Amino acid sequence: MKPRPLSYQEENYLKAVLKISEGRGKKDAGILELSRALGVKPPTAHQMLKKLKEKKLVLFEKYGKVMLSAGGRKAAMALVRKHRIWETFLHDVLKFSWDEVHELAEYLEHIPSDEIINRLEKLLGNPKFDPHGDPIPDVGGNVRPAFRKTLSMGTPGRNYHLVAVSDSHQSLLQFMSKYNLKINDKIKYVSELGLDGMGVIRVRNKNITVGSTFMHEVKVVCEQCMKKCKCPDEVWCVV
Amino acid sequence: MKPRPLSYQEENYLKAVLKISEGRGKKDAGILELSRALGVKPPTAHQMLKKLKEKKLVLFEKYGKVMLSAGGRKAAMALVRKHRIWETFLHDVLKFSWDEVHELAEYLEHIPSDEIINRLEKLLGNPKFDPHGDPIPDVGGNVRPAFRKTLSMGTPGRNYHLVAVSDSHQSLLQFMSKYNLKINDKIKYVSELGLDGMGVIRVRNKNITVGSTFMHEVKVVCEQCMKKCKCPDEVWCVV
DNA sequence: ATTAAATGTTAGATAAACCTAACATTACAA
DNA sequence: TTGTAATGTTAGGTTTATCTAACATTTAAT
Numbered sequence: 001m002k003p004r005p006l007s008y009q010e011e012n013y014l015k016a017v018l019k020i021s022e023g024r025g026k027k028d029a030g031i032l033e034l035s036r037a038l039g040v041k042p043p044t045a046h047q048m049l050k051k052l053k054e055k056k057l058v059l060f061e062k063y064g065k066v067m068l069s070a071g072g073r074k075a076a077m078a079l080v081r082k083h084r085i086w087e088t089f090l091h092d093v094l095k096f097s098w099d100e101v102h103e104l105a106e107y108l109e110h111i112p113s114d115e116i117i118n119r120l121e122k123l124l125g126n127p128k129f130d131p132h133g134d135p136i137p138d139v140g141g142n143v144r145p146a147f148r149k150t151l152s153m154g155t156p157g158r159n160y161h162l163v164a165v166s167d168s169h170q171s172l173l174q175f176m177s178k179y180n181l182k183i184n185d186k187i188k189y190v191s192e193l194g195l196d197g198m199g200v201i202r203v204r205n206k207n208i209t210v211g212s213t214f215m216h217e218v219k220v221v222c223e224q225c226m227k228k229c230k231c232p233d234e235v236w237c238v239v
Numbered sequence: 240m241k242p243r244p245l246s247y248q249e250e251n252y253l254k255a256v257l258k259i260s261e262g263r264g265k266k267d268a269g270i271l272e273l274s275r276a277l278g279v280k281p282p283t284a285h286q287m288l289k290k291l292k293e294k295k296l297v298l299f300e301k302y303g304k305v306m307l308s309a310g311g312r313k314a315a316m317a318l319v320r321k322h323r324i325w326e327t328f329l330h331d332v333l334k335f336s337w338d339e340v341h342e343l344a345e346y347l348e349h350i351p352s353d354e355i356i357n358r359l360e361k362l363l364g365n366p367k368f369d370p371h372g373d374p375i376p377d378v379g380g381n382v383r384p385a386f387r388k389t390l391s392m393g394t395p396g397r398n399y400h401l402v403a404v405s406d407s408h409q410s411l412l413q414f415m416s417k418y419n420l421k422i423n424d425k426i427k428y429v430s431e432l433g434l435d436g437m438g439v440i441r442v443r444n445k446n447i448t449v450g451s452t453f454m455h456e457v458k459v460v461c462e463q464c465m466k467k468c469k470c471p472d473e474v475w476c477v478v
Numbered sequence: 479a480t481t482a483a484a485t486g487t488t489a490g491a492t493a494a495a496c497c498t499a500a501c502a503t504t505a506c507a508a
Numbered sequence: 509t510t511g512t513a514a515t516g517t518t519a520g521g522t523t524t525a526t527c528t529a530a531c532a533t534t535t536a537a538t
Contacts, residue, residue, distance in 0.1 A: 001345060009525065032485055044526055046487065051524095063486060063533060094358040106240060107350050113343055119333040248495065271515055283496055285517065290494095302503060302516060 018076035028065035077141035084130035099173030133164030152215040164219035257315035267304035316380035323369035330370040338412030372403030403458035
């Protein structure tokens with residue numbers, strides 16, 4: 001077996017930097033936050049990031065923030081592409097539920113083959129979004145922007161399409177499974193409750209009361225904004 | 240992510256012991272042979288096998304041979320099952336060629352999920368053999384015996400089904416790809432050449448001269464033996 | 479402006495899986 | 509049966525990715 005160009009762990013660190021710097025929140029990545037995202041202690045993350053700097057995959061100065069280099073970003077986007085195509089395969093073909101696919105894809109994304117991914121993509125009919133509604137980068141690492149916002153940023157009374165949810169938020173995914181809520185469901189944002197950030201939505205003629213996490217983590221697209229191809233409070237992110 | 244029950248490498252060592260002790264040749268596994276099979280130096284293999292002995296996965300006494308315990312064999316058979324189901328998926332669904340699937344399956348077999356494997360098996364229609372003609376163990380780790388012999392053990396003039404070829408023999412796999420030879424092809428063993436163990440086979444009305452490696456590595460089943468459900472020179476193995 | 483809290487860095491230790499060099503045992507062939 | 513070749517074992521070192529403990533810098537609050 002050929003040696004991997006990047007180790008399993010190096011790949012995870014690059015993905016974590018991408019997730020923080022271009023994901024929901026989009027902030028500069030610091031060592032502490034990275035170490036938390038990766039489940040390691042700060043000195044561990046620090047050491048690895050020095051190594052990735054040597055390899056010119058990240059930009060990182062003493063006491064400064066961490067950013068991906070062009071090469072590092074390319075590698076990280078390739079991982080995101082692999083992750084999301086595997087998730088789509090597991091969901092669409094092997095019928096794994098929405099909340100099971102993420103963990104398995106965490107392993108599968110490291111399989112060192114671009115060809116498997118390209119063939120899976122074709123098999124799946126060149127999907128543009130994974131089962132969580134996140135856009136799938138193309139072979140060049142480009143993602144189409146997606147017009148979307150959190151439900152909490154929506155306007156009560158309007159209709160939305162449920163398009164995305166953080167795929168690593170286990171309890172939320174289970175909540176949605178329980179109420180049979182799926183990507184692409186049409187929902188109506190009925191009302192804000194004004195208490196603990198809760199709200200009420202209507203799906204298939206049934207009202208569901210949802211909590212703050214749901215309001216802030218679930219991403220929706222308002223059909224009006226889609227049509228106008230502009231959305232004042234658009235929030236989109238890659239990871 | 241949960242910790243793996245066995246590390247990536249521990250799995251490979253168990254598989255290597257199985258391959259030597261129950262594969263073609265079926266000999267007792269020694270440290271030197273294991274180290275060669277795994278591409279490591281003898282002390283490395285020795286150390287790992289002491290660890291696997293601690294974990295009760297192998298039986299191994301000083302200066303003695305290595306054998307799998309019941310638990311070790313179960314784990315190794317599970318790996319063989321995963322490997323062969325992934326190979327079948329890659330070949331049947333993603334249309335990878337016969338000689339490409341082995342290397343990719345070497346990675347995929349370590350994905351820690353039995354459920355993916357069970358669903359793939361169903362998707363593929365519960366195949367009994369992988370693209371190389373090797374039998375796929377069931378969930379319990381049982382393999383059906385296969386009546387087969389090497390072509391060199393066959394009788395010139397008879398018709399055979401090409402059922403198996405060592406999936407790690409790259410140059411042989413490429414030779415077969417080149418002549419468009421596939422598992423399940425009907426071939427006639429035309430004659431022995433009596434020189435360097437060479438022979439002639441006939442496939443789709445074309446004669447092909449094959450060398451010693453082909454004669455000794457390619458497995459065939461003689462239809463007569465299959466029908467009688469017994470074969471005097473049956474050679475079957477698991478890995 | 480000062481200080482406390484948050485964050486980042488360094489140094490040194492550990493475990494896994496590999497190595498080389500040296501030594502021990504077994505197997506077999508003369 | 510004895511000596512050499514093949515195989516196995518031990519000891520000690522390397523690399524990767526982790527840790528803890530101690531120290532340094534930056535940020536933010538009074």
